[in-house]
Amino acid sequence: MPIRAHIEQLRAAGASMRAIADKAGVSISQVSKIAGGQAHVRRPYAVRIQAVTPAAVLARSGADDFVPAVGARRRVEALQAVGHSSTAIAMAMADGATAAAVRKIRSHPGEWISRTNHERVVRAYNQLWDKPGTSHQTLAAARRSGFAAPLAWNDESIDDSRAQPSIDDDAHDLVDEVAVMRAVAGDRVELTATERAEAVGRLAAAGLCNNEIGARIRVSGRTVQRIRKAAGIPSGWKEPAA
Structure with a gap:
C-alpha cells in the first residue's frame, strides 16, 4: 500500500509517529494502524499523510516539539x-x-x-x-x-538521515565530465563537491540565477549561493530588459 510505504519512508528519515500525525492532522492511532497493515484507509487520511514530508516535520510549530x-x-x-x-x-x-x-x-x-x-x-x-x-x-x-x-551537505540532505555527504576522494581535482554535463542538462546524477561546483560555474556563466541553477542540479538556491561563494564563482545572471 503506497500510504504505508510513505509512512515507512518518513520513519526512515527520522519522523516519529506523533510528528507524522501532528503534521497530517490525524490521530497517532490512525497512523499506527496504517503502518501496522490496516487494509482500508479513508481517502482524506491518505491524502493528508502523503502530503507530509521530512522538511514539513521539521517545520512544525511549537518550541517544545x-x-x-x-x-x-x-x-x-x-x-x-x-x-x-x-x-x-x-x-x-x-x-x-x-x-x-x-x-x-x-x-x-x-x-x-x-x-x-x-x-x-x-x-x-x-x-x-x-x-x-x-x-x-x-x-x-x-x-x-x-x-x-x-x-x-546541501539544504535538502543535511536533515535527512538517509542522505550521505558528498565527499571528494584524494583525487579531488578530477571531474567526471559526463556527470557534470548530465547535471547541467538537468539529469538526476550523483556529483562530488568538486563536480557540483563545476556544474554551478557553467550554469552561472550561462546566465542562470541561483534558483534556476538549483532547479537544474536539484538543490536549493541558497545551496547554490553557498557553493558560488565558497568557490568564488561570479554571477552571470542579468535582469531581463523591461
Whole structure:
C-alpha cells in the first residue's frame, strides 16, 4: 500500500509517529494502524499523510516539539570540520548556549532533539558555515573523526538521515565530465563537491540565477549561493530588459 510505504519512508528519515500525525492532522492511532497493515484507509487520511514530508516535520510549530537530531549533529560536525570550536559555535548559537551543550549535541546518542536546540544550531551554522574557524585543535580532531565539511551537505540532505555527504576522494581535482554535463542538462546524477561546483560555474556563466541553477542540479538556491561563494564563482545572471 503506497500510504504505508510513505509512512515507512518518513520513519526512515527520522519522523516519529506523533510528528507524522501532528503534521497530517490525524490521530497517532490512525497512523499506527496504517503502518501496522490496516487494509482500508479513508481517502482524506491518505491524502493528508502523503502530503507530509521530512522538511514539513521539521517545520512544525511549537518550541517544545522534538525533531530528528541528525541535522543538528551534522551541522556541529561540519562547523568543527572547518575549525570552529565548541565555544565559537556556542557563541553563535546565543541564548546562553555553552560549549558543553554543543559537545552534548554532537555526541547526542538519541534520535530526537528539542526544536529549540535544533534552531539554535541552525542559527550558528548559517552564521559560520562559510567562515574558517581558528581552532587548529578542533580541526585536527574533526579530521581524525572524519567529519564532513559544510560543502559536503546541501539544504535538502543535511536533515535527512538517509542522505550521505558528498565527499571528494584524494583525487579531488578530477571531474567526471559526463556527470557534470548530465547535471547541467538537468539529469538526476550523483556529483562530488568538486563536480557540483563545476556544474554551478557553467550554469552561472550561462546566465542562470541561483534558483534556476538549483532547479537544474536539484538543490536549493541558497545551496547554490553557498557553493558560488565558497568557490568564488561570479554571477552571470542579468535582469531581463523591461
